[in-house]
Amino acid sequence: MVITGEKVRLRPKTVKDASNDYLWRKDEELSRLDAAIPLSISYGEYLLFYGEELYGAKDDHYRFGIETLDGRHIGNCAVYNFDNSRKEAELGVMIGDRAYWGQGYGADAVGTLVQYVFSNTDLKRLHLKTLEWNVRAQKCFLKCGFVSFGRRLNGGHDFILMEKLRSREAATPGPEHGDASSSSKPPATGA
16 A cells, blocks of 8 residues: 655555665664664664564554655654554654755655545544754644644653644645555554
8 A cells, every 4th residue: 555645655664664774773863853872783683673573463553664756765654652542643754865855755744644544544633742953843743734732851852742633634734645545544564
């Protein structure tokens, strides 16, 4: 299943993504933007965990590779931490290929994913956190209809908390998006 936006396609993660994902997770700047510590393990060690993560029997999140319309893998996005009783989940996105920063690829990926989730699941709320100083990410999320609802200090980092409600989806439509599978919910792609 592939979900197509104006600039990107979201498709299930595959083992072919491992080399880019490894490089992006070792990258100090990208890790800093994710409030994470860069990986220090070898690629071989990473592959052992990657396969388990990718193909493990988990149904609590959906992960997608973000690729350009011509097929270049430029990042990843996910919906995870599902709370079925509250009908909500967390959203995350990362454009790892710097050549695609500041050109609307992240906003298109977020808008495409949000529209798909609200059209094909019973979730009523998507939420996320972004570092207080990451103004570029905040602008992306605002453009996609997310609003700030608080702050949280976690692990020495100050985060802005943002949310988008299904009820706001109709009031703040994102860009028009193309094909999506007729599936009633996103596929369980593992990891």
